[in-house]
Structures are given as C-alpha cells and as structure tokens.
Amino acid sequence: MLLAMVLLLVAGCGGSAPAATETPGSGNEPTPNEGEQTEEPLNLTIMLPIFKTNYPKDGSPVVAELEQRTNTRIHLEWVPNASYTDKFNITLASGKLPTIMYVPDAKASSFVSAAKSGAFWEVGPYLKDYPNLSQANEVILRNSSIEGKNYGIYRGRVLGRNGVVFRKDWLENVGLEPPQTIDDFYNVLKAFKEQDPDGNGKDDTYGMVLVKWTGQWASGFDIMKLWFGVPNKWGLQDGKLMPEHEFPEYVEALQFMKKLYDEKLINADFAVMDSAKWNDPIVNGTAGVIVDVVDTAARIDDRIKAAAAQEGKELPEGEHYMDVVGAVAGSDGQLRTLPTSGFAGMLAIPKSTVKSEEEFKRVLAFLDQLNEPELQTLLGFGLEGTHYTLEGEHVVPVKDTVLLESEVEGLNQMLTFIPMDQGRKVKQTPLRIKQEEVQKANEEFIVSNPAEPFISTVYTQKGAQLDNIINDARIKYIVGQIDEAGLQSAFQVWRNTGGSELIEEMNELYSQAAP
Known part of the structure; x- marks a missing residue:
C-alpha cells in the first residue's frame, strides 16, 4: 500500500498539469494528440444519384473510412438516376431536406424558385475561406449561378466530354x-x-x-x-x-x-x-x-x-x-x-436543415476537404488492398465488380473536383x-x-411543363405515334402554353446582355 501511494505521488508530479503561472490561451496549454478529434462528429445526410442497382450502404468500409477522416457521421440517401429529378422535386416540396442535396439542373424552375426564396445557403461569399473551393473556376461559377449568385458547389467536369x-x-x-x-x-x-x-x-x-x-x-x-x-x-x-x-x-x-x-x-x-x-x-x-x-x-x-x-x-x-x-x-x-457547362449539377445546402452559419461552415469545410487528393482517391477507388492495388503510382481496381458496386461505385458523386481531379489515376491504357x-x-x-447565363422567369414557372411537351412529342414521333403534322402541332402547343412568352423574355435578356 505504501509503495502504491509513493507511485501515485510520483505520477502526480510528472508535470502533465500546467504550472500555476500558465493561463488558458497562453500557448503553453497541452495540444491534442495527432488525429484526436476536438469536435463532435458532424451529422450529414447526403442525397445522391445512383447509376447501379447495387450501392454502398451506411457504415460500409469506404464510408466508415470517410467518416473517420472527416469527423462526420454520414447517412446516404441514394436515388436511381433515371427518377432523380422527380424525387428531387418531391423532396423539395416536402420541406424535409437532407444536409447536402445533389441538384441535377441548377437552372430548373423548382430549384431556381427555392433558391431565390431563400431555401438554400448562398455559398459564393464563403468560398474564399477554403483552400480548394477558393480556386473554383470563375466561368463555371457564372454558368452555375442564378442571377449572379451561387447556391451550391458545382461538380466540375471536362467541357469536351x-x-x-x-x-x-x-x-x-x-x-x-x-x-x-x-x-x-x-x-x-x-x-x-x-x-x-x-x-x-x-x-x-x-x-x-x-x-x-x-x-x-x-x-x-x-x-x-x-x-x-x-x-x-x-x-x-x-x-x-x-x-x-x-x-x-x-x-x-x-x-x-x-x-x-x-x-x-x-x-x-x-x-x-x-x-x-x-x-x-x-x-x-x-x-x-x-x-x-x-x-x-x-x-x-x-x-x-x-x-x-x-x-x-x-x-x-x-x-x-x-x-x-x-x-x-x-x-x-x-x-x-x-459541351458540358463545365459542371454536372451541384451540391446545395438547405437552410431548413443547416440552420446556423457555424454548421454551414462545417459542411463547406467537409466539401472542401473532399477535394484533397487522398479523399478523391478514396471516393473514386475505395481502400488500397481491398478495392485496388497500386502498380507504381497507378490504381489497379480489383476484378470483383460486385464488391466495387456495393462498397465504392457512386461515392464519387459527392466529389466536386475543385480545382481539379488530383486523386490517383488508373494506369493509362491506350x-x-x-x-x-x-x-x-x-x-x-x-x-x-x-x-446559358440567363435566368428566365417564364421558364422558372413553366419550364418543366414546356420541356415535357417537347420530350413527349419527340418520343411519340420516333416510335410512330404521331407524324410530322402532329409534331408541329405539339410545337404550337408549346408556344401557346408559354413558349411564346419564353422566347420574348429570352430575347429581352439577350439584348440587355449585348455589349
């Protein structure tokens, strides 16, 4: 017992506590160990499109690694790409929005109306504060903007794709x-x-x-x-x-x-x-x-x-x-x-879910961190030794397509590639x-x-209806349900439903933009 007391006294004098003269913030306080998290994990729900019938689940190996590296807890809401626009509009109307929401069309009427009414955070003024997002391309920012304001982080893509x-x-x-x-x-x-x-x-x-x-x-x-x-x-x-x-x-x-x-x-x-x-x-x-x-x-x-x-x-x-x-x-x-517009949709942050500026900045920090080369590689190819091996500097994916689909594919949909794709690449075959x-x-x-740069009020209100008229007529003509006269009739319906107003408004915007 005496020996134990001596040992405790010795341990208590080990110098781990600050001296009496030290005050918090003086620079002498102990620092966290490397890798130690100092904040509670950020809870994120992310709504993304999926192109396969199999996809990574919450907590699966790559997702778990992403959570560990970014100090987050992530729930993924996967939506089949073919029905994503419908699901997007339904979700938008419901008011029950995720933390990060993939927006397939930055100029779609439903999103434009929601953004202009204040439903999403405007990201533009904050980009300068983040090492990767601050390097966003000005042309692509303009292409993805609504009346000069950016309500999401664009997902960069090659123009001639x-x-x-x-x-x-x-x-x-x-x-x-x-x-x-x-x-x-x-x-x-x-x-x-x-x-x-x-x-x-x-x-x-x-x-x-x-x-x-x-x-x-x-x-x-x-x-x-x-x-x-x-x-x-x-x-x-x-x-x-x-x-x-x-x-x-x-x-x-x-x-x-x-x-x-x-x-x-x-x-x-x-x-x-x-x-x-x-x-x-x-x-x-x-x-x-x-x-x-x-x-x-x-x-x-x-x-x-x-x-x-x-x-x-x-x-x-x-x-x-x-x-x-x-x-x-x-x-x-x-x-x-x-061409592409230099981007394929964008990631928007709803104000109804992310209520404080402090939380909003943490979400932006997460999206910024995803542009680090290691995380681009993680979300693109998975874990080394499990989903791929390295041949020199090049990635060699495993041949187990079921494993890749269930644990990796689709996660790259949350990557924005700003300023560019900096992750590892597969071997450059011919x-x-x-x-x-x-x-x-x-x-x-x-x-x-x-x-491209114009935001039309008419299209914001009637764009989905106008697009459906043309798309339905296109399909019906190809499969022989209508002839060319029927096609022209549909074009006239388009004009009568708001198309003529749209043409007039677009030309007004065009004339205003002319040098």
Whole structure:
C-alpha cells in the first residue's frame, strides 16, 4: 500500500498539469494528440444519384473510412438516376431536406424558385475561406449561378466530354472503320444489327442502346442532334434567339432517329429504359454503341475484361474491347459537339436543415476537404488492398465488380473536383489515353448555348411543363405515334402554353446582355 501511494505521488508530479503561472490561451496549454478529434462528429445526410442497382450502404468500409477522416457521421440517401429529378422535386416540396442535396439542373424552375426564396445557403461569399473551393473556376461559377449568385458547389467536369463509344472488336469483325460521318455512323449500326458482329451465328444483336433521360444529363439524342446542325438548346435566327426545336435541322435529326427505331437499330424500349442499366447491353454483348461521355468506354471495357477473365479469356497487353470517337461530321462536313457547362449539377445546402452559419461552415469545410487528393482517391477507388492495388503510382481496381458496386461505385458523386481531379489515376491504357485526346480535340468543335447565363422567369414557372411537351412529342414521333403534322402541332402547343412568352423574355435578356 505504501509503495502504491509513493507511485501515485510520483505520477502526480510528472508535470502533465500546467504550472500555476500558465493561463488558458497562453500557448503553453497541452495540444491534442495527432488525429484526436476536438469536435463532435458532424451529422450529414447526403442525397445522391445512383447509376447501379447495387450501392454502398451506411457504415460500409469506404464510408466508415470517410467518416473517420472527416469527423462526420454520414447517412446516404441514394436515388436511381433515371427518377432523380422527380424525387428531387418531391423532396423539395416536402420541406424535409437532407444536409447536402445533389441538384441535377441548377437552372430548373423548382430549384431556381427555392433558391431565390431563400431555401438554400448562398455559398459564393464563403468560398474564399477554403483552400480548394477558393480556386473554383470563375466561368463555371457564372454558368452555375442564378442571377449572379451561387447556391451550391458545382461538380466540375471536362467541357469536351461527349462522343461515340463502340465495340472495337465488333467493328473489326464487320470490316468497318470508325465512323467519321453520319452516314458512316448509320452503316456501323446497321452492320452491328445484321452482320453477326459477335460471330455466334445468331440474330441477337443491335446497333445502339438509348435510355429515357434528357435535360441536364445529355441523352444520346441530345448529343447526336448537334451533328445535324441543331443549335445547343437556343440558336440565333436573323439575330433573334429561337428554341432548338424551331430549327428545321431538329426535325431532320428526329427523322434520323425514327429511321433507326423503325429498322430496329436501337432498343425498342428506349423511352422507358432505366439509365442504371445503360451499359449492360454493351457488356452483355447485345448492343455495340453508346453515344455518351467518352470516358464511359474504359469503364465498360473494364467490365467486359473482368467477365472475360472469369471465362479464362485474356486480351494481349494494351488491347481493349472498346473504342471512341468524338463528333461525326454532318452533311455539310462540319464537326459539332455538345459541351458540358463545365459542371454536372451541384451540391446545395438547405437552410431548413443547416440552420446556423457555424454548421454551414462545417459542411463547406467537409466539401472542401473532399477535394484533397487522398479523399478523391478514396471516393473514386475505395481502400488500397481491398478495392485496388497500386502498380507504381497507378490504381489497379480489383476484378470483383460486385464488391466495387456495393462498397465504392457512386461515392464519387459527392466529389466536386475543385480545382481539379488530383486523386490517383488508373494506369493509362491506350484507351484511356485516347479518351483524353478525344475530349481535348472536342473543345475545338463545341457548340455553345448563347442563352446559358440567363435566368428566365417564364421558364422558372413553366419550364418543366414546356420541356415535357417537347420530350413527349419527340418520343411519340420516333416510335410512330404521331407524324410530322402532329409534331408541329405539339410545337404550337408549346408556344401557346408559354413558349411564346419564353422566347420574348429570352430575347429581352439577350439584348440587355449585348455589349
């Protein structure tokens, strides 16, 4: 007992307590151990789109690692991408909002109305206080703004991202070269339907797979229509802004799509096909082409290679199943490509959920921290040793696609890539190198939207209804439910429902913005 008392006395004199002359804040107080959290974890609910039927769950390994590194507790609300806009609007109307909410279209009427009424924090004045967010691109900030104010953190993307993704092995089997014109493109689709490109002796393939979405996320049609000379949403006609569907080239593009449908060169269920399954027909060997972002080629290629490896089939080093081209030339020989706006939606912070400025700043700090290279790598590829290995400086994902889907894929939807993608990269195969080359080359042929910066009051109020009129007519025309007269009738309904007011207002905004 005496020995124990001596030991306690010695421990008490160990110098761990501050001297009597020390005062809090003097700089002499003890500092937390490295990695020790000094604040309670920040509770976050994050609503994101998902493109697969399987997705990371709360507390799964990568999410748990993210929580540990950022001192947070995270609940993920996953919404299928194909129905995200509907769910977004329902959630917005309910008033029960998450902490961070992915906004698919920064100019959608529902979001614009909510933002202007004060439902979301304005982030612009705070960006300067964060090391990564302070480097946001001014052009993209302007593109994503509402009347010059930013109500979310944009998710940065490459401008020249869109193109044609196709099965390279199929193209070689039918003896064709990569398409350079619209006619070449049609011939490829026809050959993929009629010439047994997979060599199995069965009539079980078709040309191109399409899905139902349109709008902020470019569908195949949104990209392809520019090949025909259709403007990007709005175009100039005799010095006046006019909507894309009132140009004759728009009908020409629809006639081409109808031809593809009639000849069964595209999937008959395109109008209802879930975008979460967009890549499946390519991987499964039933379709040969997707018109989408060109970087989807490498993702599809990885899936095909993984499936082939399970069957004992391996391609030689440097070979790949997929290939890409940028835009194909129209009848006038011109190349045109649909650009992104430099961002793919944004992450907004609702005031009804994040009530204090102090909490708002912590949420911004979390989004800023996600741009650190280590966290970009974590959310893009998962945990080293579990989801990927390193080959030099390059990431080599494991071949277990089920593991990747259930623990990694989709988490990158919360990344904003500001100022840029700084995480580790997969090994730069010839296909990935070509993807980057195509994206860079595309920038020369970008067709900009002259009305991009404008916020229309009419569109804020009636935009969803007006868009539905055109989208419904487009689908009905392609599948043969209406003829060209019916299409023109729908265009007139669009004008009568508010389209004429929209044209007038957009031209007023355009004239005010003119130098």
